[in-house]
Amino acid sequence: MQDIPIGTITEDLFEEYRFFLKKRRLKASTINSNLCWLSRLMFRAVSKRIIRCNPFENAKFEKVEKKIRFLQKSDVMKVMAMKMNDKEAELARLMFVFSCFTGLAISDMENLEYKHIQTAADGQMYIRKERQKTKVEFIVPLHPIAETIISHCRKEPERSEVQQTVKEKGDHLVFHRDCSRSVMDAKLSIVGKACGIRQRLSFHMARHTFGTMSLSAGIPIESIAKMMGHASISSTQVYAQVTDRKISEDMDRLIAKYKAKDKNTGNADVEAATDTKTIPFVVNSNGRKEETA
Numbered sequence: 001m002q003d004i005p006i007g008t009i010t011e012d013l014f015e016e017y018r019f020f021l022k023k024r025r026l027k028a029s030t031i032n033s034n035l036c037w038l039s040r041l042m043f044r045a046v047s048k049r050i051i052r053c054n055p056f057e058n059a060k061f062e063k064v065e066k067k068i069r070f071l072q073k074s075d076v077m078k079v080m081a082m083k084m085n086d087k088e089a090e091l092a093r094l095m096f097v098f099s100c101f102t103g104l105a106i107s108d109m110e111n112l113e114y115k116h117i118q119t120a121a122d123g124q125m126y127i128r129k130e131r132q133k134t135k136v137e138f139i140v141p142l143h144p145i146a147e148t149i150i151s152h153c154r155k156e157p158e159r160s161e162v163q164q165t166v167k168e169k170g171d172h173l174v175f176h177r178d179c180s181r182s183v184m185d186a187k188l189s190i191v192g193k194a195c196g197i198r199q200r201l202s203f204h205m206a207r208h209t210f211g212t213m214s215l216s217a218g219i220p221i222e223s224i225a226k227m228m229g230h231a232s233i234s235s236t237q238v239y240a241q242v243t244d245r246k247i248s249e250d251m252d253r254l255i256a257k258y259k260a261k262d263k264n265t266g267n268a269d270v271e272a273a274t275d276t277k278t279i280p281f282v283v284n285s286n287g288r289k290e291e292t293a
Contacts, residue, residue: 006045014038014059028062035061068242069199070208076100078195080145088179092188094149095175099206100213101143103228106181106203107132112174117142117150131229138229150174211239 004013017038021031035056042054071079080097084090095109104112108131116129125142142150153174177184185202192201199205207228214224225236 006042007051009042009055011055011059014056018062032061035059068208068212068238069202069205070212070242071100071197071199071205073213075195075197076209076213078197079191079201082191082195084191084194086187086190088177088183089187089190091175091177092184093191094152095184096188096191096201096203096206098146098149098175099203100209101146102127102140103138103207103210103214103224104140105131105133105207106184108229109175109203110173110177110181114154114172114174117174134229134231136229136231138227140227208239211236212242215239 014035018031018035021034026034039054039056039059042051042056045051046054076097079093079100082093084093095106098104099106099109104127108129111132112127112129116127117125118128119125125147126139127142128137128139130137156176188201188203192199211224211228214227215221221236221240222233224239225233228236230236
């Protein structure tokens, strides 16, 4: 092995290094991380005027499939029913449920003030706010469960003037937390374990849950994008892919179930097929097919 003069490096080295990493069976995200550092090194050489341009500037990285983690409706119901005795854990639970029904990210909930909650002429309450991350405005009507949580937070005893920060005076924050976000993450994990949920709960999972539940309920993807404050509808389309895949998987299991039944019952199903009775299927809110009598 010998040193390579930096001025002789071309895009070929990028591709050779990518091939080397793939042969080691590394994940696409790990490969991209290594390639990224190599590209940064070349940009550093450009800034130091060692080379004129980065040969890797237009190189393509590995495509990473985004896996969306979300809860089924039954698991959301478990979290809703599990009241915690620990104050911080209970706040984490309330904020998680609130996000499941509004799609708010943790940073937006931390900065949510009562002035952001407005009422339309027809009496419908909604949140109008800019996302902390992208500064894109979002508007989301409040589900009755979200309204209940806000009412609960309003009834919490007001903190004294000494405890209030300048930002909190006048327009109070909906969710008051006296601990760090890492502590809230740990408390939310405890909530998930208490509910018997195998997946580790996270506030971003709650946001994904809102996206998938909304799409499964038949809400147009354009409306979901506006409610979630997505700068581009392409960010919202990932929920459509997840929902479609879930429906397809459920149907595959259904077909496999009836194929297995055919093998076990033999001619019995052939005779039953002459009957005019049919069994309709209903797609429930989480995308599963269910038989109805």
